[in-house]
Amino acid sequence: MMVFVVVESIMIAGVTLYQFNKQNSEYHKDRLERKEKNLLVDIQYEVKKxxxxxxxxLSDSTVMEMADVHNMEFELYNLDGVLIKSSTAIKGIPGKTELDKNILNFFSENSSNRYMQEEKNNSYFKPSYNLVLSLENKPLGIIYIPYFADDTVSKEERSSFLIRLGFVHGNMILVAFVIAFFISSFVTKSLDAIGKTIKQTRLTDKNIKIENHNTPKEVVALVESYNTMIDKLKSSAVKLAKSERETAWREMAKQVAHEIKNPLTPMRLSIQTFERSYSKGQEFSKEKIKEFSDSLIQQIDTMSSIATAFSDFAEMPTPKKEKLNVIQIVDVALDIFNRDFIEFKCEDKEIEASFDRTQLIRITTNLLKNAFQAIPENKIPEIKVSISQNAKQVLILISDNGYGISKSDTEKIFEPNFTTKSSGMGLGLSMIKSILEAYNGSISFKSKKNKGTTFEVKFPKI
Structure with a gap:
């Protein structure tokens, strides 16, 4: 907004200077023509008298009197270009001073009665030459008028206007800065509160809803979606408590908790990225905030779908097939991570497949989360995501520059409850494999110790 105000101020100043110069030029042009006309009429009547x-x-006294009356010096030449009369301010010598031949040629070759001489090095000096005609339109000679344009008043007016303009727009920039600061603080404060509440969300604990009083409109939808998810989680927990299948409950509770925690982690990363950007002074437009909110709402919807299925005796959501653009869905999933560390590559604009949108987002976010977690803290993350296709399949590659997978773990990596991390239940990769097999797909990987790992996801395309 401030940039717009500054650019607008510069444009107004430029247009103002142009308009002042144009009006000033037109004023002097009209003034010279008006004075010429009056002086020529005066000469015509004096000649007739x-x-x-x-x-x-014409007597010298008459010439000087006309110069004083019209406040304009001039010289009179005969048709041969020889000076015959001059006002006192001009130092020409009658009978000896002659006009330039180009001027005489102009009047002899053209039907125009006026010739303006352009002075390239001096815009304030505008000499003009006119044919002097009798009242019967008979040429009597040539008059030379040296006109000096006085722009003192115009310059003062222009300077005064620009000073006032600068004062007004300077205040506008200051006001815009203050408004932008308070709006950004207001929005960021709401997002910070949401982020803290999301961090405290637990499946088995009593979760607190977020109050949406004094919340920006762009964030209200996010708050409402989160509160709806909390209601569903509470309902699911009550139904689960009443279930008599204790063994099934324990296993399923682990898996559901893992699935809910899976989108919560990138949501927290997104909010942290937002906070870091704001602390560096970056401003956020309404479109950027809405894009950020939509990304988080999508993850909340993912958790809501899990909570709904959880209420039906702890069953995972039933996969459904829908026609979708794989590139678009993967790109949406990337938005919840810090894209400064992600290199996304795809040569196609659209790759269609019959897949569950929620499940595809879950697969992508789970693999990306694992990729970030596999990178040491003292190493800059380098995550590469590429999408391609062959005659029958969609291929998604996600690689990192992390620790890599040891040979002893390669055979157990897709087994349930297997994990090499200090936290987590080891259900993510097992779940991804099950989802892909339900869609006739597969997942494989290649890894080098301390170099990184690349996971390859394949499934049929349309």
Whole structure:
């Protein structure tokens, strides 16, 4: 917004300077033409009064008097270009000073009665030459008028206007900065509160809803979706408590908790990224905030679908097939992570497949989360995501520059409850494999110790 105000101020100043110069030029042009016309009419009547009907018949006193009356110096030449009369301010010598031949040629070759001489090195000096005609339109000679444009008043007005303009727009920039600061603080405060509440969300604990009083409109939808998810989690927990299948409950509770925690982690990363960007002074437009909210709402919807299925005797959501653009869905999943560390590559604009949108997002976010967690803290993350296709399949590659997978763990990596991390239940990769097999797909990987790992996801395309 502030950039817009500054650019607008510069444009207004430029247009103002242009308009002032244009008006000033037109003013002096009209003023010179008006003075020329009045002086020529005066000369015509003075020549007629002399009865001789020639410019030579004008007395010096008459010439000086006309110069004083019109406040304009001038010289009178005969048709051969020889000076015959001059006002006192001009130092030409009658009978000797002659006009430039180009001027005489102009009047002899053209039907125009006026010639303006352009002074390239001086825009304030505008000499003009006119044919002097008798009242019967008979050429009597040529008059030379040196006109000096006085722009002192115009410059003062222009300077005064620009100072006032600068003052007004300077205040506008200051006001815009203050408004932007308070709006950003207001929005960020709401998002910070949401982030803290999301961090405290637990499946088995009593979760607190977020109050949406004094919350920006762009964030209200996010708050409402989160509160709806809390209601569903509470309902699911009550139904689970009443279930008599204790063994099934324990196993399923682990898996559901893992699935709910899976989107919560990238949601927290997104909010942390937002906070870091704000602390560096970056401003956020309404579109950027809405994009951020939509990304988080999508993850909340994922958790809501899990909670709904959890209420039906702890069953995972039933996969459904829908026609979708794989590139678009994967790109949406990437938005909840810090994309500064992610290199996304795809040569196609659209790759269609019959897949469950929620499940595809879950697969992508789970693999990306694992990729980030596999990288040492003292190493800059380098995550590469690529999407391609062959005649029958979609191929998604996700690689990192982390620790890698040891040979002893390669055979157990897709087994339930197997994990090499200090936290987590080891259900993520097992679940991804089950989902892909339900869609006739597969997952495999290649890894080098301390170099990184690349997971390859394949499933049929349309």
């Amino acid at each position: 002399s009865l001789a009907l020639t410019l030579e018949s």
